[in-house]
Amino acid sequence: xxWKPELDELARREAFAREMGGVEKVKRQRxxxxxxxxxxxxxxxxxxxxxxxxxxxxxGEYDEHGELQHVTPANCVFGRARVDGRTxxxxxxxxxxxxxxADASISAKPLMAEEMAHDFRLPIIRIIEGSGGGGSVKxxxxxxxANLPGGIGGNRWYRYTTENLARVPVVGLGLGSVAGLGAxxxxxxxxxxxxxxxxxxxxxxxxxxxxxxxxxKQELGGADIQTRAGGVDDAVDTEQEAFARARRFLxxxxxxxxxxxxxxxxxxxxxxCEESLIKAVPRSRRQVYKMRPIIEAVVDKxxxxxxxxxxxxxIIVGMARLEGRAVLVLASDPFHYGGSWTADACxxxxxxxxxxETFHLPIVYLMDCPGFxxxxxxxxxxxxxxxxxxxxxxxxxxxxxxxxxxxxxxxxAGVVHQPADxxxxxxxxxxxxxxxxxxxxxxxxxxxxDIDAAEDPAAKLKEIEERLNKLRSPFRSAEKFWVEExxxxxxxxxxLCEFARLAEPLRTPGLxxxxxxxx
Numbered sequence: 211x212x213w214k215p216e217l218d219e220l221a222r223r224e225a226f227a228r229e230m231g232g233v234e235k236v237k238r239q240r241x242x243x244x245x246x247x248x249x250x251x252x253x254x255x256x257x258x259x260x261x262x263x264x265x266x267x268x269x270g271e272y273d274e275h276g277e278l279q280h281v282t283p284a285n286c287v288f289g290r291a292r293v294d295g296r297t298x299x300x301x302x303x304x305x306x307x308x309x310x311x312a313d314a315s316i317s318a319k320p321l322m323a324e325e326m327a328h329d330f331r332l333p334i335i336r337i338i339e340g341s342g343g344g345g346s347v348k349x350x351x352x353x354x355x356a357n358l359p360g361g362i363g364g365n366r367w368y369r370y371t372t373e374n375l376a377r378v379p380v381v382g383l384g385l386g387s388v389a390g391l392g393a394x395x396x397x398x399x400x401x402x403x404x405x406x407x408x409x410x411x412x413x414x415x416x417x418x419x420x421x422x423x424x425x426x427k428q429e430l431g432g433a434d435i436q437t438r439a440g441g442v443d444d445a446v447d448t449e450q451e452a453f454a455r456a457r458r459f460l461x462x463x464x465x466x467x468x469x470x471x472x473x474x475x476x477x478x479x480x481x482x483c484e485e486s487l488i489k490a491v492p493r494s495r496r497q498v499y500k501m502r503p504i505i506e507a508v509v510d511k512x513x514x515x516x517x518x519x520x521x522x523x524x525i526i527v528g529m530a531r532l533e534g535r536a537v538l539v540l541a542s543d544p545f546h547y548g549g550s551w552t553a554d555a556c557x558x559x560x561x562x563x564x565x566x567e568t569f570h571l572p573i574v575y576l577m578d579c580p581g582f583x584x585x586x587x588x589x590x591x592x593x594x595x596x597x598x599x600x601x602x603x604x605x606x607x608x609x610x611x612x613x614x615x616x617x618x619x620x621x622x623a624g625v626v627h628q629p630a631d632x633x634x635x636x637x638x639x640x641x642x643x644x645x646x647x648x649x650x651x652x653x654x655x656x657x658x659x660d661i662d663a664a665e666d667p668a669a670k671l672k673e674i675e676e677r678l679n680k681l682r683s684p685f686r687s688a689e690k691f692w693v694e695e696x697x698x699x700x701x702x703x704x705x706l707c708e709f710a711r712l713a714e715p716l717r718t719p720g721l722x723x724x725x726x727x728x729x
Contacts, residue, residue, distance in 0.1 A: 223266040226281040231306025247302040254453040255291035262289040284316035288323040299327040302337035324370035331466035333379040339386035437520035462529040462536040476534035478510045480707035487699035491641040508703040522558030532710035538566040542578035550583040551623045556596035560603040572610040572713040581621030610713035619644040
């Protein structure tokens with residue numbers, strides 16, 4: 211006498227789960243160029259490391275004798291797995307079963323995934339395709355009543371979703387049509403990626419059409435729209451690229467806020483002197499230059515991982531390593547509004563500075579900021595309000611901070627290059643140029659009477675410019691100790707690696723307290 215019959219029954223039910231929505235729907239999924247949820251999980255994680263939970267849950271069909279004929283599996287697949295040897299929670303939507311739309315009978319599965327990540331302090335990766343909400347329109351008829359969003363017993367998932375942002379790394383992968391609660395699950399992440407043939411929206415084209423907007427999925431919520439709006443961080447061509455980016459993102463981070471980011475062995479000489487940096491910035495302030503090669507030159511070779519590149523483009527954000535130690539990099543991009551902080555650039559700063567504070571990442575800021583964006587459109591966007599929020603986020607940080615002023619630092623936005631009222635490390639290149647206002651345009655206003663009274667106004671303007679520019683030399687500021695150090699650009703990597711070493715013992719793991727749960 212043994213339990214083999216029951217084990218055989220378990221195996222039979224598990225086989226139903228592996229069939230997902232059935233042969234035809236699985237074929238349709240693959241014919242449209244998309245993997246199934248189980249194929250996605252297998253390609254994301256370390257081989258054979260997935261421990262599934264609740265595989266046999268679903269809706270059973272029984273004959274008149276009470277014998278099981280078939281099980282339509284729940285369209286949420288989740289469990290524990292390893293990614294690069296580290297345990298994570300993986301939860302995925304099965305689009306082959308009711309288009310990924312959840313209903314009350316399986317809502318406990320995605321909730322349990324969030325609970326497991328929260329209570330066991332494990333990173334969570336959400337593979338999202340479908341609405342993932344409280345059901346479809348048909349659910350009203352099948353359940354006999356309309357679901358009240360956040361009604362009795364219906365809002366615990368929202369609590370864990372927001373709390374996890376202050377506790378563990380959260381990654382969202384949008385791999386198809388993502389709508390409603392599915393869109394919220396994708397956006398409620400520290401890092402989100404979608405494939406270029408995917409789309410994300412609060413409500414899809416049929417609903418939006420009732421508003422008089424007849425749009426395709428791509429026109430409504432395609433990758434270009436969502437990455438430019440900041441709704442999704444990055445877009446890739448293939449699902450395999452999305453999995454690779456998820457793995458790399460997690461490699462810089464601790465498993466939870468109760469740990470520190472991992473330090474990896476480094477083969478790149480921390481004293482490497484990068485000759486290209488001595489000519490990286492043109493002498494003419496009217497000439498732009500590329501910031502990304504500067505970033506690549508000073509961090510460990512190949513370690514820069516840029517995020518959110520299509521949004522808030524005057525600011526470049528990414529993670530990198532300095533002698534194997536993970537840091538967050540902020541850098542100005544003079545190719546976009548000269549590096550001026552726009553409203554969306556300020557939002558980007560708030561979000562990623564909060565992120566660095568949450569996961570104990572020291573911050574390196576390579577600065578070239580001529581101030582806040584000005585003009586009518588900037589005023590309509592309430593740039594200054596977003597700028598003040600960025601200032602608050604920077605000032606609330608406790609992580610170590612190092613700023614290198616590459617070129618411009620002007621106005622109120624120029625102030626926001628390091629936390630106020632605490633020590634941080636700051637260097638300036640010889641190309642640095644700063645002040646309350648740029649001279650260009652300001653001289654004509656401040657010296658209007660002198661210029662108008664001159665026999666040759668153009669010559670007088672040039673004379674004043676030359677006089678003031680001599681006073682603007684960064685060496686004049688250094689004389690007064692208004693800037694601590696002016697450095698040879700070629701020594702930047704060495705100094706940043708030293709900063710990372712100095713910062714290492716100052717990072718303290720623990721629950722984030724600065725409201726860094728904003729997605």
